[in-house]
Amino acid sequence: MALAGGRLRSLFWCLLLATAVWLPGPIHAQIVPDQSDDLFTVRKVPVDVTADTAAAASVRALADGERLALQRLLERLTSRADAKRWPRPDDAQLASLVRALEVADERTSTVRYLANLTVHFNRQAVRRMLNEAGIGLVSARARPVIVLPVYRLAGTSSLWEDPNPWRATWAGHPPGGGLAPVVVPIGDLDDVAAINAAQALAGDGQRLEAIARRYGAEGTVVAVATLAIDQDNGMPRLDLSVTRYSGGRDSTTVTSLTGVNRDTVAPLLDRGVDQVLSDLDEAWKADNALQSAGEEQRLVATVGYEGVTEWLELRRRLGQIAAVRRVDIVQFGPHEARLNITFFGENAQLRQLIAQAGIESLEREEDLQLRLAPGASSLSASGGGAPATIPVQKP
Numbered sequence: 001m002a003l004a005g006g007r008l009r010s011l012f013w014c015l016l017l018a019t020a021v022w023l024p025g026p027i028h029a030q031i032v033p034d035q036s037d038d039l040f041t042v043r044k045v046p047v048d049v050t051a052d053t054a055a056a057a058s059v060r061a062l063a064d065g066e067r068l069a070l071q072r073l074l075e076r077l078t079s080r081a082d083a084k085r086w087p088r089p090d091d092a093q094l095a096s097l098v099r100a101l102e103v104a105d106e107r108t109s110t111v112r113y114l115a116n117l118t119v120h121f122n123r124q125a126v127r128r129m130l131n132e133a134g135i136g137l138v139s140a141r142a143r144p145v146i147v148l149p150v151y152r153l154a155g156t157s158s159l160w161e162d163p164n165p166w167r168a169t170w171a172g173h174p175p176g177g178g179l180a181p182v183v184v185p186i187g188d189l190d191d192v193a194a195i196n197a198a199q200a201l202a203g204d205g206q207r208l209e210a211i212a213r214r215y216g217a218e219g220t221v222v223a224v225a226t227l228a229i230d231q232d233n234g235m236p237r238l239d240l241s242v243t244r245y246s247g248g249r250d251s252t253t254v255t256s257l258t259g260v261n262r263d264t265v266a267p268l269l270d271r272g273v274d275q276v277l278s279d280l281d282e283a284w285k286a287d288n289a290l291q292s293a294g295e296e297q298r299l300v301a302t303v304g305y306e307g308v309t310e311w312l313e314l315r316r317r318l319g320q321i322a323a324v325r326r327v328d329i330v331q332f333g334p335h336e337a338r339l340n341i342t343f344f345g346e347n348a349q350l351r352q353l354i355a356q357a358g359i360e361s362l363e364r365e366e367d368l369q370l371r372l373a374p375g376a377s378s379l380s381a382s383g384g385g386a387p388a389t390i391p392v393q394k395p
Contacts, residue, residue: 039076039141040099040126042069045117057113062101066094069119073126076179077137079285087133097125124325127344136289139323140356143218144181145246146211147276148200152226159197160187166225169269180280183215190214208245219246223276227265235259238272242279253279288352296325296342299350300367303337310372311337317357317372323350338367 047065051057074086089097102118123139130137151158151166158164170184185191194214195207200222208220226239236259243252255275259268305311318327324343331338343350354361354370362369 039139040073040121040123041118042072042076042121043118045069045072045119046114047117048112048114050112052111054108054110054113057111058108061113061115062103062117063091063094065115065117066098066101066119069117070094070097070121073119073121076281077126077139077285078130078135079289080282082135085133085135087129087135089129093129097121097129138179138285138289140288140321140353141178142180142280142284142288143356144183144216145219145221145244145280146215146217147182147184147221147223148195148211149184150197150200150222150224152224157197157201157224159195159200160192161197165265165269166223166272169266169273170223173270173273178277178281180277180284182221182277182280183217185211185215203243203245203250205245219244221245221276221280225269225272230258233258235262236265236268238265238268240272240275242276244280244283251283253283255279288349296344297347298340298342299347300330301339301341301361302364302367302369303339304369304371305335305337307334314359314370314372317359318354321350321353321357323353 045065045068047061047068049057049061049064051060070089071086075083078086098119099122100120102120104116104118106113106115108114127137127139147170148159149164149167149170151164159167167184167187191211191214194211195204199207201224203222208222212218212220222243222245224241224243226241228237228239229235230237238257238259240255240257241252242255243250257268257271257275259265261267303311303314305314315327318324318339318341321343323345324341326342328340328342329337330340341350351361351363351368355373358373360371360373
């Protein structure tokens with residue numbers, strides 16, 4: 001038994017030594033990209049180029065695709081207000097930002113090249129570029145919130161009742177790569193018993209918190225869509241009032257959209273969903289963008305864990321935080337490790353990003369104490385590619 005225990009301890013120490021120092025993202029391009037950098041990955045970028053030859057078309061298509069992917073990445077990571085100040089790298093600078101490239105659905109003729117690209121960007125290179133431009137960026141997705149789509153027509157409000165085309169539009173909306181993921185409830189009997197349209201409109205705190213807990217969400221978004229007719233042009237108009245409840249606070253945004261077809265409102269409802277998701281993203285960016293100014297900082301942290309599995313999960317989560325530049329292990333043992341964390345931004349921002357990664361933190365006089373949060377095994381600092389709209393089954 002003593003020999004077996006010694007072998008187990010040796011295996012544990014070997015695993016720890018193998019991970020004694022790590023960088024949160026690779027410095028050089030690699031063939032198989034690290035999936036933890038999904039926030040800095042842009043998928044389904046279409047390219048279609050015609051040139052004198054297929055080879056020339058493919059070269060130009062890949063360059064055009066990388067540039068389009070960079071634009072989509074900047075739309076994701078920075079606020080709308082910064083769009084006019086986005087950097088415009090030349091081809092060589094753009095190539096230095098790309099970590100890996102995947103090509104799918106490739107088709108060619110003698111003069112034409114078509115494909116769908118997935119572009120994996122080097123997050124540290126992107127951050128340096130934005131720093132030089134004086135632009136802050138968001139380095140993590142929000143934790144999911146649950147959306148309650150309340151539909152108002154002719155003075156009647158519907159949530160679970162049928163028909164509710166607003167809720168149906170949310171449930172059928174294609175997944176996206178937004179920073180503020182939302183969960184669409186399935187509307188079963190337990191949901192119906194948890195909250196109704198009137199209670200959602202009234203902001204009933206207990207019921208809103210209860211349904212958020214049921215789906216493991218961080219908070220609740222009551223998205224009210226009122227369908228009316230625009231008196232100026234006779235087109236359908238969608239008035240949106242969106243209130244987010246989280247952490248004992250609430251905030252409301254109001255928007256109106258006008259349709260272009262008198263005979264159908266489906267495209268207008270789709271635009272409404274896109275508008276709500278976009279506004280949630282912008283609100284998240286406004287609250288969580290890392291400031292571009294400032295130098296690297298370093299803090300000491302003590303990480304507690306029950307074994308190798310928890311240690312590796314903690315390491316993975318810390319490595320996914322884009323603000324973290326480097327993590328060095330100073331001392332480690334079977335249940336505790338002492339780390340030096342090098343990061344960008346302010347201490348308070350790092351604490352917030354750590355919490356979003358599903359890691360609990362406690363400020364002590366000599367260091368920061370970290371531990372995996374209870375029930376956080378499915379969370380990810382970068383979101384892990386979580387879709388923006390996710391119809392889910394009852395937990």
